[in-house]
Amino acid sequence: MRNRSLWIGFLLALGLGLSIALTQQQEVDPYKEAERQRELFRQTAGILPGELYAAQGEELFGQKRGSKNVSLEACDFGLGPGKLEGALTQLPRYFADTRRVEDLETRIVSCMVNLQGFKPEEIKRDDVKALTAFVASKSSEMPINVVPKTSQEIAMYNLGRELWYHRAGDRDMNCAICHDSYAGGKVRLSPVRSPRQGLSNEWPAYRFEADKLYTLQDRIAFCYESVSIHPPDHYSEPMIALSIYMLTEATKGKNKFTELPGFTR
Known part of the structure; x- marks a missing residue:
């Protein structure tokens, strides 16, 4: 975890330099510039920052944490406990166990509270974001399928x-x-x-x-x-x-x- 955090810090510092360079340009097409910066990250570091966040989230997902000392592997994102492939495609949706409609981030927080035993005030926003990146990566390039029914x-x-x-x-x-x-x-x-x-x-x-x-x-x-x-x-x-x-x-x-x-x- 520490090594990946250091990598994230390195890439964020690299990104700051790229951002400063960008502000010196005029009339830049945002999409073309994003592609250029993306390729520059690939060439410079061999990996994208988002992939590192997802890797950090994967570690958190499998770690036994909270007062109950369990992982998030039993969390149900709508397709069954631990099933992540395509889970994001049908979120937000209603969950009977919490009796509320939840998006991915809210569902992660619910599982951290109900499965792992965290108190809401103990949950770190950065952890939720990393976990969101990991779970979302399992729906990469899939069709969005959010259809309110209940x-x-x-x-x-x-x-x-x-x-x-x-x-x-x-x-x-x-x-x-x-x-x-x-x-x-x-x-x-x-x-x-x-x-x-x-x-x-x-x-x-x-x-x-x-x-x-x-x-x-x-x-x-x-x-x-x-x-x-x-x-x-x-x-x-x-x-x-x-x-x-x-x-x-x-x-x-x-x-x-x-x-x-x-x-x-």
């Missing part, structure tokens, strides 16, 4: 749609103003996609400009913060609701996940 899932989807169009903050903004109205265009040089165009299909991803791993919940929080609105708490219903809304729409658009963890600007 009453709880439908209610959460409806809440997500309501939040998507709800205007708030000093700028009177909502998600749709950018991602629906400008879909197919660009904002600050970055291409804009709608949920049905696969907006949510690359997360979790390493953002080389930020030099860290972002989950979908992190990306939602970033959007809120970028328009000066305080974001919902991690693992909260608004986070899950927006996730299920976007991923349901991505399913309607017949989108696949990218290579996970992703690599983006």
Whole structure:
């Protein structure tokens, strides 16, 4: 674990240098630049930062931890205990054991609490992100298949749609103003996609400009913060609701996940 943490630190430092170089360029196509930076990481280090986060998550997944001293190998992500292949493709979904709709991050936290015996306040955000990267990697390049069926899932989807169009903050903004109205265009040089165009299909991803791993919940929080609105708490219903809304729409658009963890600007 320590060696991989050192590798992550090295790559993040490398990414910072790349980011500084990028800021000196003008009118850079974000997608082309991401591909260039991705290839540079491959050539320089032989591995992508997202892969190291996933490897760290794999170690955490198999470790016996918490007050119950057990691993997460019995965690059920919807396909049965310990079954990870394609699990992300059908999340968020309703889980009878917790009686709530959960996305991948929330489900990881639930298993850490219920299986391993962690108290919520003991759970480290970085651990959740690494575990998210590992589990998500098992659904890399698979079709997204989020279809609300239960009453709880439908209610959460409806809440997500309501939040998507709800205007708030000093700028009177909502998600749709950018991602629906400008879909197919660009904002600050970055291409804009709608949920049905696969907006949510690359997360979790390493953002080389930020030099860290972002989950979908992190990306939602970033959007809120970028328009000066305080974001919902991690693992909260608004986070899950927006996730299920976007991923349901991505399913309607017949989108696949990218290579996970992703690599983006």
